[in-house]
Structure formats: C-alpha cells, structure tokens
Amino acid sequence: MWSSNLLKICGQIFDWITFLAKRSKLGIMQNRQEHTINNIGSSSEKLTAEEPLWLMSSCFISSDRQGVRLVTVDAAA
Structure with missing residues (x-):
C-alpha cells in the first residue's frame, strides 16, 4: 500500500x-x-517615416556626352 502511494x-x-x-x-514561443x-x-514605422532618398536629395548625378556632372534641383519646384 505504501509503495502504491509512492508510485502515485x-x-x-x-x-x-x-x-x-x-x-x-x-x-x-510567445515571447519570440x-x-x-x-x-x-x-x-x-521607420520605413514610413523616412522619405525616399530621391525626395530628400536636392541634387543628382547626370551623365551625357559632355561627361558626368552634378545637377542641383530647386527644392521649391
């Protein structure tokens, strides 16, 4: 009887x-x-808060027959 209680x-x-x-x-798993x-x-949130690089930049690089040049863009335009 004692052993059966112990097993239980x-x-x-x-x-x-x-x-x-x-x-x-x-x-x-829940924590993960x-x-x-x-x-x-x-x-x-970070991606939607940041503007794309081309919107933030006021200049870009242009290449033509004369070579590569830096072109500035009017931010008000």
Whole structure:
C-alpha cells in the first residue's frame, strides 16, 4: 500500500514537471513572437517615416556626352 502511494505521487510529480516543461516552451514561443511583431512594427514605422532618398536629395548625378556632372534641383519646384 505504501509503495502504491509512492508510485502515485511519483506519477503526479512527473505529470507536473511535464506540464511545466510544455508551459515554458509555449512561453518561449510567445515571447519570440511578441519580439518579432514589435521589430516588424518598428521597422515599418521607420520605413514610413523616412522619405525616399530621391525626395530628400536636392541634387543628382547626370551623365551625357559632355561627361558626368552634378545637377542641383530647386527644392521649391
């Protein structure tokens, strides 16, 4: 009788450890997903906040028969 109670207790301890192991794996996966979502969100905010380079630049490089030259653009235009 004492040994059957001991086996029952050992089984319950094993079940509890298994439950905690599964729960910790789920917590790790949730944490990883939350960080990924936050990183994607901050990356998209940075991309939408920045103007494209050609809009920020007031000059560009032009090449023709005379060679390569730097052409400035009026920002008010």
